[in-house]
Structure formats: C-alpha cells, structure tokens
Amino acid sequence: MTPPLDRSQSIAFIGAGNMACSIFGGLIEDGWPKNKIWATARSEATLEKVKNQYGVQVSPDNHQAVRQSEIVVLCVKPQMMKAVLQDLAPTLKETKPLLISVAAGINLDSLQTWAGSRLPIVRCMPNTPALLRCGVSGLFANEQVSAEQKAITDAIFKAVGMTLWVDNENLIDSVIAVSGSGPAYYFLFMEAMTEVGTRLGFDRKTAEQLTLQTALGAAKMAVGSDVDARELRRQVTSPGGTTEQAIRAFQAGGLEQLVEQAMQAAVDRAAEMTRQLAD
Numbered sequence: 001m002t003p004p005l006d007r008s009q010s011i012a013f014i015g016a017g018n019m020a021c022s023i024f025g026g027l028i029e030d031g032w033p034k035n036k037i038w039a040t041a042r043s044e045a046t047l048e049k050v051k052n053q054y055g056v057q058v059s060p061d062n063h064q065a066v067r068q069s070e071i072v073v074l075c076v077k078p079q080m081m082k083a084v085l086q087d088l089a090p091t092l093k094e095t096k097p098l099l100i101s102v103a104a105g106i107n108l109d110s111l112q113t114w115a116g117s118r119l120p121i122v123r124c125m126p127n128t129p130a131l132l133r134c135g136v137s138g139l140f141a142n143e144q145v146s147a148e149q150k151a152i153t154d155a156i157f158k159a160v161g162m163t164l165w166v167d168n169e170n171l172i173d174s175v176i177a178v179s180g181s182g183p184a185y186y187f188l189f190m191e192a193m194t195e196v197g198t199r200l201g202f203d204r205k206t207a208e209q210l211t212l213q214t215a216l217g218a219a220k221m222a223v224g225s226d227v228d229a230r231e232l233r234r235q236v237t238s239p240g241g242t243t244e245q246a247i248r249a250f251q252a253g254g255l256e257q258l259v260e261q262a263m264q265a266a267v268d269r270a271a272e273m274t275r276q277l278a279d
C-alpha cells in the first residue's frame, strides 16, 4: 500500500510552462499546500499569470526557488537545460536537493555533469493529463536516490495519476512514445473526427461534442472493463454492419503500421536529442 503523502516538503518547479502547471495544478487539486510550491519563469507576465491562476509562490530567480525547496523539478525545454543547470550548480552543491527532470531527450549523465555535484536525480516522463490527476509518469532513479526520496517522488506523481518505475533508462524514451506524447495522438484523432463530422452535415460545435463524448465514453469503457480493447471493438462491430466497413477502411490504410511508424519516430527523436544535447 502507498504510504500517505508527506506534504511538508517544498517543491520548486523550474520553468512554469505547460508541463509544470499540469503537475502542480494536479498536486494542488490533491491538497498540496500552495505555499509549499515555488514556480519560476523568465517572463514577469508568465509569473503573474501563474500566481493568479494557481496561487503558488513565484520568482524570476531560480536560485531563490531552489534555496527554499527540498525537491526541485526541472521543467524547462530540453535545449535550455544545460544553461539552467550550469547556472544553478553552486546553489545545488550547497543545498543538495532531490532533482527531478521531466525533459525529453536529456539523460542522467548529462544532468549529473551539468549539475556539477553528485546529486540524487530522477528522470520522469509525465504527461499533461496530470492536470486532471489522470496522468501517467514513467520514472527512473540514479543510485544516489534514497528509498525515502523514491517514495516521495512516487507519491508526488501518484497524486497526479499513475506511476511506472522502469529498470532501464532507455525505457524512458519508450514511455515518451506511448504516454508522454500520447495525448497529442488522441487529440489529433479528435481533430480529424470533428473535421469530418462537419463534412457529414454537423456544425463544428455539434461535431466536436459528438466526438469528445465518444472519446470519453470509449476511454471510460476501456479503463473500467474486464475485457480488452479488441473485444470492446468486436462488441461495437456488428457483422455486415457499418463499423465493419469503417474498420476495414482503417486497416486497408495501414493504421497499425502508421501508429508503429509514428511511435518509433518519437523514440528515434528522443535518442537523437539525447546525442545532440549531451556534452
């Protein structure tokens, strides 16, 4: 059983963008005290917006936020990570927090090198449904991470969804391809169904409602069901009926191969970024 979440520690989110807001938005929904959450960004406008929307502590100064916190979640773009960590290195050496990086394509070796000292570091690959506490996060820890730090990391990301610890760092790239980028695949499908719905005679709002309610219903059925997606699909597909024709069209168009190509492209890009951005 998961132990109760210890909310006495402060967490600094470095880079208050989409992913950071999704995670701390979910944590706040789960009851994490707002005054124990710090968020940083370079622009005053972003900080103002984040403060008004979430009520967390904000600062343009990464060092200030790190000094206040036992846990530091690095949420800047991968291309910014080296500069941010090298700048923070002296403060990190002093305060020795638990570092959690959510960046795609930055491995533990690079994070360790840029941070400058041997720190406990977790690589985490969350996704934006964390905002609704419906996320999925893949996690991998270095050897410096204690059992207690692993437990609190797990509790933080469980507060915003499901967690999966992988036993090989390379599997983080696979998590990216399935669940990190995954919400965008479903959104793309929703966009396409809505668009085609308008061509089939509905106004955009109605086409969108039909599409989204169908996505919600299908996801809820798949999650709550004793049988797998294939069986649920079979139950919709009456022999000689309409669904059968639609599914045939998807299969004739190579849907499964296309999904494989797309997910492999995400894995390949993560590996390429890891090579390009490493020292």
Ligand SMILES: NC(=O)C1=CN([C@@H]2O[C@H](COP(=O)(O)OP(=O)(O)OC[C@H]3O[C@@H](n4cnc5c(N)ncnc54)[C@H](O)[C@@H]3O)[C@@H](O)[C@H]2O)C=CC1
Pocket (backbone or CB within 6 Å): 014, 015, 016, 017, 018, 019, 020, 040, 041, 042, 043, 046, 062, 075, 076, 077, 078, 080, 084, 102, 103, 104, 125, 126, 127, 128, 180, 181
């Ligand atoms: N968006 C997503 O669905 C997911 C993103 N990620 C990872 O999360 C990280 C952030 O991605 P997003 O949130 O989408 O990007 P974003 O661009 O929305 O957020 C980045 C934030 O960092 C801030 N920033 C830039 N330089 C900074 C600095 N020197 N100090 C402090 N803040 C600074 C920016 O103002 C911005 O608010 C990336 O590394 C990405 O790989 C991981 C999983 C999913």
Ligand SMILES: O=C(O)[C@@H]1CCC=N1
Pocket (backbone or CB within 6 Å): 104, 176, 180, 181
């Ligand atoms: O597209 C990206 O690179 C990030 C990582 C997973 C989702 N968004």
